[in-house]
Amino acid sequence: MYNLWRLIVRHQLILTFILCQGFALAWFFSSHGYPRGQWVRTSLEVQGSWDEYVSDMSQLTELAHQNEQLLLENAQLRSELMKTKQRGIPLAAKSKFANTVVPTEVIRSKTHLSANFLIINSGLEDGIKPGQGALHGGFAVGKVVETTANHALLLPLIHTGMEWSARLGKNGPVGRLFWNGKDIQIAQLEDIPRNLVVSPGDTVYTSGFQGVFPPELTFGFVASTAPEQDGEFQRIQIDLGAPFQELRYLHIVDDRSSQEIQDWMNPTP
Amino acid sequence: MIGSITPYLTLLVAWLLQVFCFQYLVMGNGWLLPTFHLYGLILLPLTLSPLALLLICGLTGALLDLTTMGGGVFTSSALLMGACIPAVNRILIPREGYETMEQGTLQSHGFQWFSSRALLLLLAHNLWMFSLEAGRWGLMVEGWGKALTSAFFTWGLFLMASYISQSKRRKR
Structure with missing residues (x-):
């Protein structure tokens, strides 16, 4: 026993280090891909208010650019409204599958890591829940994974640990969309049959299968790079629609249809 | 007494600056990532016991992880750096040795000694941190590139901080 104690004392430095x-490594590997839990909520609470302050300061320098973007978005929305009116669809008619959209602001974003994240200044009190999808200008951005009363943590499309269900064209095949950690505006779409002819500029939509985004929202467009052949399938480079380096305002979508489907799949007695 | 708490005050200020200021100063899509809290760690007394150094480094990294959502990456890298500090100190020991509670500042040891020590420790810290963060072999080489450029960037910040503190002392 004494010898063991002497051994421990003699090698205390290396033992403490190990x-x-x-x-530290257990903490890292348990949280790196999908940060959840109490420590994330604590971090959100601790850093949230300071992040908001920093965000307000930096916003002052970006106002002109943001106004321009808002004008463009307004114009797009107006044209959508006109089209809807022309089709004679009553705007007030809401199906039970209609989605609710919560506007929010990004107060912190990390886009230089392999496991990037965004923090928004809305939380449980605003109706934000884990599992909801985030949009920017109609383009898919990411998914809410953790919330506190006033803040939420989102994992964006540009996170190497995430995979998204995507459809090539409105009626095309469904594949896996993921990010390889290199260019933040380029993602990869896999599991698309090799015989399918793909053209640059083709739209890649959300499939709606994951319950994060409603179907037919845009992930991005097929890039001009030639697809890579991988057995029976091809891997396609996708230009992501959302500008990840300049995200400021987002819309969080509560996909009610996915909730309905979940309820059907897990009926309560 | 004031002399003995100066290194710990420096560490506190460096840590606060990293949390409230430098963590937002990431440039070039992650190629220039400052880790200014390490300035406080490299200025800890040169004669501090290796065990105390290791624990202080680990604690500094853990608190940074908790406040910046690092998820253990800063703790792990700071621990590695804490384990390297005594070895680097031994390699760079001057002929007359170190004095008790002496800090490894630019003013007391000169540009060459300070820069060699800071760069060696920053490289050890950053190579480990960026390798962990990359997480896969395909991204490792880019990660090492980022480690290198970020180490030089942070070293530049260390030099600036050292010159600023030196000029303030001269004014006094």
Whole structure:
């Protein structure tokens, strides 16, 4: 026993290092891909208000550019409204599958990592829940994974640990969309049959299968790079629609149809 | 007494600056990522016991992870740096040795000694941190590139901080 104690004392430095490093690595590997839990909520609470302050300061310098973007978005929305009116669809008619949209603001974004994240200044009190999807100008951005009362953590499309269900064209095949960690505006679409002819500029939509986004929202467009052949399938480069480096305002979508489907799949007695 | 708490005050200020200021100063899509809290760690007393150094480094990294959502990456890298500090100090030891509670500042040891020590430690820290963050072999080489450029960027910040503190002391 005494010899064991002497051994521990003699090698206390290396033992402490191994113990602490083990703890740190366990923390890292358990949270790196999908940060959830109490420590994330604590971080959101601690940093949230300071992030909001920093965001307000930086916003002052970007107002002109943002106004321009808002004008463009307004114009798009107006044209959508006109089309809807022309088709004679009553705007007030809401189906039970209609989605609710919560506007929010990004107060912090990390786009230089392989496991990027966004923090928004809306939380449980605004109706934000884990699992909801985020949009920017109609383009898919990411998914809410953790919320506190006033803030929420989102994992964007540009996160190497995430995969998204995507459809090529409105009636095309469904594949897996993921990001390889390199260019933040380029994602990869896999599992698309090799015989399918794909043209640059073709739209890639959300399939709606994951319950994060409603179907037919845009992920992005097929890039001009030639697809890579992989057995029976091809891998296609996708230009993502959302500008990840300049995200400011988002819309969080509560996909009610996915909730309905979940309820059907897990009926309560 | 004031002399003995100066390094810990420096560490606190460096940590606060990293949390409230430098973490927002990431440039070039992650190629210039400052880790200014390490300035406080490299200015800890040169004669501090290796165990105390390791624990202080680990604690500094853990608190940074908790406040910036690092998820353990800063803890792990700071621990590695804490383990490297005594070895680097031994390699760079001057002929007359170190004095008790002496800090490894630019003013006391000169540009060459300070820069060599800071760059060696920053490289150890950043190579480990960016390798962990990359997470896959395909992104490793780019990660090492980022580690290198970020180490030089942070070293530049260390030099600026050292010159600013030196000029303030001269004014006094």
